[in-house]
Amino acid sequence: MHNEFIHQQRIAYFTMEIALKSDIPTYSGGLGVLAGDVIRAGADIQLPLVAVSLVSRAGYFRQQISNGRQIEHPDIWDPARWAVPLDAKIAVNIEGREVWVRGWLYVLKGHLGGQEPVILLDTDLDENREDDRQITHYLYGGDTVYRLKQEIVLGIGGLRMLHALGFQIRQYHMNEGHSALLALELLRRYARFEDEEGIELSYDIPMVRELCNFTTHTPVEAGHDKFPYPLVESQLRDYMDFSEIRQLAGEDYLNMTRLALNLSEYVNGVAMSHARISQKMYPGYHVHAITNGVHPHTWTCRSFAALYDRYLPGWCHEPQLLVRVDQIPDELIWGAHAEAKAALLEKVEALSGIRFDPDIPVFGFARRMTEYKRPDLLFSDLERIRRIAKNQPFQLVMAGKAHPKDENGRRLIALLHEHLASVSDCVKSAFLSNYDMDLALSMVSGVDVWLNTPLRPLEASGTSGMKAAFNGIPSLSVLDGWWLEGCIEGVTGWAVGDDSDRSNGTDAGFLYEKLEKTVLPLYHDDRKAWITIMKNAIGKNASYFNSHRMMRRYATEAYIR
Ligand SMILES: *Cc1c(COP(=O)(O)O)cnc(C)c1O
Numbered sequence: 001m002h003n004e005f006i007h008q009q010r011i012a013y014f015t016m017e018i019a020l021k022s023d024i025p026t027y028s029g030g031l032g033v034l035a036g037d038v039i040r041a042g043a044d045i046q047l048p049l050v051a052v053s054l055v056s057r058a059g060y061f062r063q064q065i066s067n068g069r070q071i072e073h074p075d076i077w078d079p080a081r082w083a084v085p086l087d088a089k090i091a092v093n094i095e096g097r098e099v100w101v102r103g104w105l106y107v108l109k110g111h112l113g114g115q116e117p118v119i120l121l122d123t124d125l126d127e128n129r130e131d132d133r134q135i136t137h138y139l140y141g142g143d144t145v146y147r148l149k150q151e152i153v154l155g156i157g158g159l160r161m162l163h164a165l166g167f168q169i170r171q172y173h174m175n176e177g178h179s180a181l182l183a184l185e186l187l188r189r190y191a192r193f194e195d196e197e198g199i200e201l202s203y204d205i206p207m208v209r210e211l212c213n214f215t216t217h218t219p220v221e222a223g224h225d226k227f228p229y230p231l232v233e234s235q236l237r238d239y240m241d242f243s244e245i246r247q248l249a250g251e252d253y254l255n256m257t258r259l260a261l262n263l264s265e266y267v268n269g270v271a272m273s274h275a276r277i278s279q280k281m282y283p284g285y286h287v288h289a290i291t292n293g294v295h296p297h298t299w300t301c302r303s304f305a306a307l308y309d310r311y312l313p314g315w316c317h318e319p320q321l322l323v324r325v326d327q328i329p330d331e332l333i334w335g336a337h338a339e340a341k342a343a344l345l346e347k348v349e350a351l352s353g354i355r356f357d358p359d360i361p362v363f364g365f366a367r368r369m370t371e372y373k374r375p376d377l378l379f380s381d382l383e384r385i386r387r388i389a390k391n392q393p394f395q396l397v398m399a400g401k402a403h404p405k406d407e408n409g410r411r412l413i414a415l416l417h418e419h420l421a422s423v424s425d426c427v428k429s430a431f432l433s434n435y436d437m438d439l440a441l442s443m444v445s446g447v448d449v450w451l452n453t454p455l456r457p458l459e460a461s462g463t464s465g466m467k468a469a470f471n472g473i474p475s476l477s478v479l480d481g482w483w484l485e486g487c488i489e490g491v492t493g494w495a496v497g498d499d500s501d502r503s504n505g506t507d508a509g510f511l512y513e514k515l516e517k518t519v520l521p522l523y524h525d526d527r528k529a530w531i532t533i534m535k536n537a538i539g540k541n542a543s544y545f546n547s548h549r550m551m552r553r554y555a556t557e558a559y560i561r
Contacts, residue, residue, distance in 0.1 A: 005117045009170040010048040011559050013038060014158055014179035016150070017060075017139055018053045020106060020118065022438040024082060025059030025075040028140055028403070029368040030463055031217055033437065034270075035175050037295035037463075039118060041547035043110030044297075044317060047555055050167055052158040052179075054150060055079055055104055055120040056139040063401045063434045068417030072404045079104045083120060088164040092157045094149055096237050099135065100127045101157040103165070111297050112316060119161060121153055140403065148227050148235050151256070155181030171559045173213040174264070177225055177256030183212055183263035188240060205248075205263070213558045214264035216257060216287070218460050219277050220372065226253035261285050266558040270461035271482050277457055290557070291485060292461040293550040296542070298437075299467040301343075301445035303336035322543035330531045337448075337472055337534065344446020347439075348397060352430040356395050360428075361523045363476075364447030366399035366435050367464060369409040375400065376412055377453040379419035380508035388512065389426040392520035396420070396427055397443060399435040440464065445471035449493075449519060452477035453511065456502050469541035472534035476519055478507060482545060492536045494519060 017032030018039070027033060035051065042049040059075025079085075083104035091098040102125055106118040123135040135149045159182045162169060174180055186208045194200035217223065229242055232254045236242075242254070249259040261267055261282055268288045269275030275289030296319045297305065308315045311328045315321045338358070345356045356362060367373055375398070379385065388394075398416060402409025413431075420429045432439060444450060450468035452459070452475060459481040466482060468475060474493035477483045487495050494514050497507045522530055 004115075005050065006166045006168065008048050009168045010050045011171045011173055012158075012162055012167070012169045013049050013051045013173045013175060014154065014182055015051065015053050015175035016154060016178035017056070018051060018118065019437055020082075020108065022436045024077055024106075025062075025436070026053065026056040026077075026120070026139065028060045028401070030461075031176060033294075033440075034217075034292060034463060037293070037298065037547040038175075038551060039108050039116045040110060040295040040298055041293075041551040043108055043114030043116045044112045044295075045548055045551060046114055047551055049116050050162065050169075051108075051116065051118040052154070052162065053118065053120055054136045054139070054154055055122040055124075056136065057122070057124060058137040058139075058141070060139045061401070061404065065413070065417075065431065065433045068414045070402055070410050070413050079120060079122065082106055083118075086119075086165065088161065089125075090157060090160040090164050092152055092160070093237065093239070094132070094135075094152055094235055097129065097132065099123055099132045099149075099153070100125050101153055101161060103161050119158070119165070121157055121161060123153060144227065145231065145235070147225065148231060151178055151181055151225065152235065155179045155183075156185045158182060159185045169211075171213060171561075172211055173215070173554070173558075174260050175215055176217050176223075177214070177260045180214075180256040180260040180263070183208055183259060184240065184245070186211060187245075187263070201244075203244075208263050209265045210561065212260075212264040213266040213268070213554075214260040215268045215270065216260075216278050217270055218458075219274065219281065220458055225256040226250070227256075228253055257282075265561070268554075268558070271485065273457060273484050274460040274481065288557070290550055290553045291482060291545065292463055292466070293544075293546040293548070294463050294466045294470065295547045296470060299441060299444065300470045301336075301340045301441060303339040304445070304471050307332055307336050317548070319546040319548055320543050323539050325535045325539040325543075328535070330528065330535075333472055333531055333534055334527075340445040340471060341448070342446075344397070344442050347442050347446075348430045348432065351432050354428060354430050356428055356430075357393075360393045360395055361448040361520065362395045362397060362446070363449050363451050364397050364443045364468075364473075365451040365453075366397075366432075366440065366443050367452075367462075369400040369402040369412050370406055371408045371412070372455045372458040374453045374455055374504065374507075376415055376419065377504060377508050378451065378511065379416070379423075380504060381512065382419065382423055384512050385423050386426045388516045388520070389423070392516070392524055394427065394515075394520060396429040397432065397447060398429070399432040399439060399443065401435055440467065444468040444473060447473060448523065449473065450475045450477070452483070453496065453507065454478055454480050455504075456480045456497070466541065466545040469537040469545065472538050474533050474537045476511075476514060486541045486545060488536070488540065490518070491533065492540050493533065
């Protein structure tokens with residue numbers, strides 16, 4: 001192991017997925033992008049971290065759209081191209097067999113000169129049985145048994161790997177519950193026998209809690225892994241007496257969220273409102289609220305980065321400097337935006353063959369395609385859309401993958417294609433396939449308005465609207481997640497909906513109303529007022545909803561005990 005990484009104590013950040021770059025498909029969506037931004041921020045602010053994740057050799061998947069249907073292809077990547085194999089090898093016992101795990105070292109190099117190690121765990125070794133070699137292949141693939149095997153490798157294997165490599169870890173951070181078995185491994189490591197015969201085993205729970213931090217990311221039930229104890233006992237034979245930890249991990253199932261909650265001194269939700277909701281879901285625990293943020297340099301397009309470099313030097317280290325965005329002349333803001341928009345429209349044409357008009361506003365919507373995100377809300381009333389677009393034209397770019405097993409998500413993609421086709425006489429549109437980090441940056445910087453219409457309160461945070469803010473793009477969004485903290489009506493963007501009635505029909509009505517009466521008239525009639533809103537998105541949202549603030553808070557409030 002490189003000495004530079006083990007000579008100082010680090011925070012170990014465990015995550016099932018991580019978005020390092022578009023070419024490394026080890027992520028599926030917001031959770032992985034956040035993990036990448038955490039490590040990128042660490043590199044910029046000199047906070048020593050080490051990330052632990054799975055190598056996911058088969059990638060998440062590459063999305064092809066054929067006749068409006070999503071087709072999934074494996075997205076195989078070669079770790080040797082980007083990472084170096086480490087010598088250390090450790091074993092975990094799964095189903096009574098030794099499964100060997102090796103690590104790849106990916107060095108994340110920040111653009112300000114900082115570096116952070118990322119360890120990608122890999123079971124694809126000659127020593128292992130054929131099926132065991134595939135444990136680290138498919139991100140979120142397979143069944144419950146497969147998932148548990150992956151989580152054994154991540155939590156238990158990851159901890160052993162850090163140890164074998166000589167890392168000195170001062171704190172552990174679990175990004176979601178997937179890695180919570182690391183806390184069990186810590187319990188075992190610090191276990192003591194009470195008497196000399198070794199009869200009474202006792203776990204040092206306070207000691208483990210002192211070392212652990214946990215961020216919960218979703219109030220959606222399917223996002224919380226639960227494993228039946230008989231399955232756990234057959235996978236982790238002779239690991240421990242699981243009847244002793246039911247109070248910690250759940251009586252009926254081994255519940256990864258419970259385990260993480262009980263064994264972490266610091267628990268965090270990803271926005272203020274999500275922390276309150278989590279607090280209600282888990283009475284008896286204290287859920288803190290460090291609201292998510294995005295990495296400034298990664299999520300700012302070239303033209304805006306050049307402007308900030310010139311007028312607000314230092315913004316990449318201290319994004320609060322963006323509060324001084326009024327230093328930048330309006331015409332340069334508009335010019336930087338025009339450049340980003342032209343680049344997106346070029347991409348749209350290259351990918352879809354459709355030529356958009358640069359003078360007509362473009363609305364963007366892209367995220368994981370799943371039911372609660374309601375990508376179809378905009379299409380609740382097709383006649384209304386036609387009516388609006390005839391008087392005040394607009395264009396639409398969409399993207400997003402559905403998890404291969406999410407039938408509703410896949411159906412939504414097909415439905416969106418039908419809707420887009422049926423309004424094509426009035427609204428120019430494109431659905432771009434294979435949403436990834438590169439496409440995300442093109443979209444959040446090249447559209448004019450970023451749309452988000454989730455079902456409240458299921459959007460824990462959401463981060464793509466924050467990325468848009470770095471590029472001067474205001475959001476038109478349902479008031480949920482981060483937008484509850486970021487929206488100042490008519491100043492940083494616009495809210496959709498009314499708390500007294502959260503139904504689809506009512507939300508859609510609000511959306512059309514805002515589009516027709518507020519957003520489109522402003523865009524078409526008052527360029528100066530529009531640019532003021534763009535500047536407010538930068539000065540009031542990007543200056544705050546960034547990864548540096550997030551990580552400085554984790555450092556002072558969670559990691560330093
Ligand atoms: C930012 C990002 C997401 C998450 O976006 P949300 O607004 O939080 O849903 C998902 N996928 C990719 C590729 C991203 O860049």
